[in-house]
Structures are given as C-alpha cells and as structure tokens.
Amino acid sequence: MIVLASASSARRALLAAAGVMVTVDPAKIDENPTKQSLRERRAHPAAIAENLAVLKALDVSTRAPGALVIGADQTLDLAGTDFDKPRDRAEARSQLQALRGRTHRLFSAVAVVRDGQTRWRHVAEARLTMREFSNAFLEDYLDRAGDSVLSSVGGYQLEGLGAQLFTAIEGDFFTILGLPLLPLLDFLRIDGDLPT
Numbered sequence: 001m002i003v004l005a006s007a008s009s010a011r012r013a014l015l016a017a018a019g020v021m022v023t024v025d026p027a028k029i030d031e032n033p034t035k036q037s038l039r040e041r042r043a044h045p046a047a048i049a050e051n052l053a054v055l056k057a058l059d060v061s062t063r064a065p066g067a068l069v070i071g072a073d074q075t076l077d078l079a080g081t082d083f084d085k086p087r088d089r090a091e092a093r094s095q096l097q098a099l100r101g102r103t104h105r106l107f108s109a110v111a112v113v114r115d116g117q118t119r120w121r122h123v124a125e126a127r128l129t130m131r132e133f134s135n136a137f138l139e140d141y142l143d144r145a146g147d148s149v150l151s152s153v154g155g156y157q158l159e160g161l162g163a164q165l166f167t168a169i170e171g172d173f174f175t176i177l178g179l180p181l182l183p184l185l186d187f188l189r190i191d192g193d194l195p196t
C-alpha cells in the first residue's frame, strides 16, 4: 500500500492522473517550529523542504506499518526571503507584488519512508519569472482566482489563472505544482511498486 502524507489536492491529483493509487493520510505535525528553527539556522530552502518532507512521511509511517509513505514539501525563495502560503487576500497581494518583475525559486522535496526508515528523498528546483503586471491586473486576478491563491505557496496555480503572471519558467511542471513526480516514479519502479 502507498500512502500520501499530504493534504495537497495538487499532489493527490498528480499521482492519480499518473495512475499511482494512493491512500491519503495528511501528516499531523506542526511544520512551523521546524521551519522556524531551520530558518534561524539559515538553512537552505531546499534543505527546509527536504526536512519537512521527511518529517511528514515519518509521522504518517508511525501509523501505517508496512506501507510506503510519501511525504512532500515546497518552499519558495526570493533572493533569500522565504514565503509561506498566503493566509488571506492581503498577504497574497503583497507576496505577488514582491514577486512581480523578478525571478523566484521553488524547491519541491519528496521523501519515501517505510516503517520509520527513510528509503529515498529528492529535491527539485524550478525558477519562475513573473512579469511586471499592473496593480489593476493584480486586483482582477485576485478577484477571479479567489481562495485558490491561498492553497499554493506563491499565491498562484500555474495550470490555472496563474499562467497569466509569468513570462518564463525553468524546471518541470510537476516540480512547480509541488511534487517532483518523474524522479518519484523512477524510484517507485526501482522499488517494485510500479510496472517497469
């Protein structure tokens, strides 16, 4: 059995569309203390994402004996500043105003744990360049995107209206949506969980 230790609908949808049947059991850990202490120690955003992906998978693994548990996490870095998922429209507005006209990096980490042992982990990076959109465009975007801006770390969904925010992206689509899917599928084949 494969368990996805994530509440992310994007991650669940990516795995389902790729034909990977999973049981969803979101981790029950509070990410903030770990994130805070790693940030205080000036940990790299990739390391923060990787640590959290492992912690989420380990948490769920304790209640899923024998199961292969997938944990994931994504961090956003803009020239050394970390961003979290916006809590409301005002935060989404100020985050997007900070990101516009600049290139930011997304780090998407995935970890696979079985019976408390971390079997595999991976972090992928993507670089996204936002165009210099106007404040009027931004207000209209926030009106049309609604609460969806609160469910992703940059306040955008690339596969949706968010596409109108960007002039260029480097890195793979799946990484941007929050899950390095292709390396994960490689691991699942090697581990014998998917047909080769």
Ligand SMILES: Nc1nc2c(ncn2[C@H]2C[C@H](O)[C@@H](COP(=O)(O)OP(=O)(O)OP(=O)(O)O)O2)c(=O)[nH]1
Pocket (backbone or CB within 6 Å): 005, 006, 007, 008, 009, 010, 011, 026, 027, 072, 073, 074, 075, 085, 151, 152, 153, 154, 156, 157, 158, 159, 162, 176, 177, 178
């Ligand atoms: N649909 C969509 N989701 C995105 C995009 N970019 C980022 N995300 C989502 C994926 C994750 O759900 C979320 C990143 O936040 P986290 O890594 O903290 O995961 P989240 O709190 O959603 O769930 P989890 O901690 O795994 O239970 O942002 C995008 O372009 N499209």
